Amino acid sequence: MLTLRRLAIDTFRENVAFLNRHCTVYRVEDFLGLGRVEVTGGGKAMLAVLNLVEDDAILGPGEIGLSTAAFRHLGLPEGARVAVEHPTPPRSFDLVRAKAGGATLSHADLAAVIRDVAAQRYSKIEIAAFLIACAAFMTTDEVLGLTRAMIDAGSRLTWDVGPIADKHCIGGVPGNRTSMIVVPIVAAHGLPIPKTSSRAITSPAGTADTMEVLANVDVGVERMQELVRTVKGCLVWGGHVNLSPADDVLISVERPLAVDTREQLVASILSKKAAAGSTNLLVDIPVGPTAKVRTQGEAVRLRKLFEYVGDQLGLTLDVAITDGSQPVGFGIGPVLEARDVMAVLRGEPAAPADLRESALRLAGRIIEFDPAVRGGSGYRRARDLLEGGEALRTMERIMERQGPPPAKATLGTLVHEVVAPKDGTVEAIDCYRIARIARLAGAPVDKGAGIDLLHKVGARVRRGEPLYRIHANTRPDFAFARTMAEEDAGIRVNGLGGAA
Structure with a gap:
């Protein structure tokens, strides 16, 4: 021994x-x-x-x-x-071999694989084989079976109130931190919304990363239940409550492989939401030329798959297809995004209008899950709660009850301005490129790193005028981000002369 x-x-x-x-x-x-x-x-x-x-x-x-x-x-x-x-090879891997050969797996087959994945009996190579085999082809029934297997492999939260509202954005658009505005609006209305969120894997910030600038997000189940009883909502890190643990294992291999099919996306999101005890879910699908979903047709196919699996799980589901053509808000990175969120909640004149409007529309749709709310009146109710200050007071109560953040985060002191190369109009902003530059600057590990956008699509700019500022706290990160921005700034300015 x-x-x-x-x-x-x-x-x-x-x-x-x-x-x-x-x-x-x-x-x-x-x-x-x-x-x-x-x-x-x-x-x-x-x-x-x-x-x-x-x-x-x-x-x-x-x-x-x-x-x-x-x-x-x-x-x-x-x-x-x-x-x-010596480890005993997982018997379920024979099913992975069969799937790779073109077989269709039953719900029981998928449950056997996912149990072994959750128990960490698969190596990364074996998990990669399963992901690639599923990426080749999955029936809608297999997606449902995979989702149910992922739910059953972890804990499930139960609530003594209902309905339980929730929201999820599939991602791909920097700065799209609407959840941190939607949750206090919906909670202020009185509809329970315990929001469990992830930390960023390939983006400059996840909701949990940004919320951690303002409050503690490492909250257990009992504390979450207390928050829902007293404040009607919370914004916490989902990794602490063991929801769909197989999904976390799969994601750790998915990301380096860049395997992110719509089937695996749906199973991942709905397994987490069903395990969290959600009964009414709004899914936000941003569409744009450099977002995760590039075309309207692709978004509609994804919406239909969400609806099929959601119906089979007994979820009341609403899917919003939104504008993902450019970043939302001005800040990209935890500190900058938290700044934008609080500016919207406080009603500051300089608060980003696109973040405010997007959050109001999404909050309005969730509020309409409430049987007592007349159809079509959700947006007005959301706007009244925001403008009347109830949403801000609810957010402050959520922050107080979740506790202070583990460390104070401040904006990066190393600053570089990326300027317009000519007079003209901002014609396009590459979401993917901007996100990569923000990550190279250190976000989200360094919460003060990121990008502060100064202009959006349609803005008139003059040669030499700053388009955005890069913030970093360490010189190597700062240098990496500057180099990438110099190679391609991610913003196209239409006008005479060179291109940005």
Whole structure:
């Protein structure tokens, strides 16, 4: 038996075990063929990637070290005695091979695969094989089966009130932080809306990243239930409440592969929302030439798939197809986006009008889930709650009850202005390019990094006039962002002379 050690190594959701190369309990060479081990002890078991340590000061010959993610997953205390075994290959992988060969999987087949994925019995290569096999072709019934399997593999929240409203944007448009305005408006109306949100993976900010500038988002289930009872809403990080954990594992492999099919997107979103106990869901699909969804036809096909799976799950679903032709608001990055959100809630004259209008339209549609609200009057009710200050007061109560943020975030002090190369009109803004520049500046890990847009599509600009400002806090990030902006600023100015 080996003595368990927690090593403070962040392996980004991957379970990694470390053995001393001169281990006195096992011949490490016996495990190197598969590169994985099964760690067992105290009635618990976990699969992990194996790495070797050659320095006894880091890990002794009679110890086994676990990365932060692996230690949390196994759930045993430091000093516990554990054994190491060869992992048993998951039987469900035969189903993945069948899917790769063109087979259609039943609900039971998909449930078997997802149970093993959630239990982290699949390696990243095996997960990639499953994702690629599903990306090739999935029937609508398979999408439904995958969604149900992902719901069943994790926790489910229940609420003693109803209906429970929720909102999700499929993403792809920088600065589109409408949820942080919609939630306090809907909660101020009196409709419960416990919003669980993700942190950004490939974007400059997720809702949880931006909300964490203003308040604590690492909130457990009991605290969420209290917030819904007292304030009617919350804005918290969903990773803390174990909703659809298989989805988190799949996403960790999906992103590097750039595999993001509409089938997997629908299963991911609806599994999280159903597991969160939502009964009435608004899905926002922004459409634009550089957004995640590029055409109206693609948006309609996606809407129909959402409606089919949502109906089968018993969700009351409304799908809004919105303008994703350019970033929403002025700020891109957590601190800048939080600034825009609070400016809208406070009714400041300089608040971004597009963010305000988009949030009001979405909030109005959610308010109309309330049986007591007449059809067509939701927008007016949302506007009255915003302009009357009720939404701001509700947001302040949510922030107070969730608690202060873990650290104070301030705007990046390294600033570079990207200027117009000629006189003309801003003709287009590339959402994807702008998001990449903001991420290179350090967002969202550095909450003060990002881009402050100064002009939107249709604006008249003069040569040398700033189009946007890049903010960063570290010189390497600052240099990377500046270099990318110099190669292609992501904004096209139509006029005589060179192009931006």
